[in-house]
Amino acid sequence: EAQVTQNPRYLITVTGKKLTVTCSQNMNHEYMSWYRQDPGLGLRQIYYSMNVEVTDKGDVPEGYKVSRKEKRNFPLILESPSPNQTSLYFCASSLRVRGSPYEQYFGPGTRLTVT
Amino acid sequence: AQKVTQAQTEISVVEKEDVTLDCVYETRDTTYYLFWYKQPPSGELVFLIRRNSFDEQNEISGRYSWNFQKSTSSFNFTITASQVVDSAVYFCALSEGPGGSYIPTFGRGTSLIVHP
16 A cells, blocks of 8 residues: 555654654655644645755755655654644655656654643 | 645535635746645545646546636635535645746645534
């Protein structure tokens, strides 16, 4: 079954304690991205990756890091989480054929609370 | 810069009513792609439709239909004979084509509540 998985699904942590949210896809997609969803703001892209070892900033990258060492995995790292990073996070993957974007497949979401 | 506006924050209807969700976009690109996604109360995001800027044909899929009008930069979504299971937040999104930004822009979403 084609899917994007994220772990953990729920996480409560304290300010400053480094954490990683994992994301994996089994569709061999080159394009992967991370979004955060906040009430009234819709989805905003944090980082994206066009391929292995190729990552770039989205609209709201501050306070986040990513890496893409393998095609299927795209972890999101919060080195020093702060309360304003409390949010619902989604990982997504999609095809891009000759630069044309196709629909994104989203993971189930990770609800992060930073106290 | 690209922008997507979903002016309707929340719409409430009674089952079997027709409802239209508006989406207005801005982009300088001539090649772009528009999407609709559904987020039911369970939280996952589900793809509904993709449309490129060169294809203005309207599309119908069961009770769902989409009206793409480049002249008004709109890509509206209509649900005919709404059902309780249609209750969800619906997002419109814009992605630029080759050579454009790789960062998709999402609208803020329209929450549709269908009452029995």
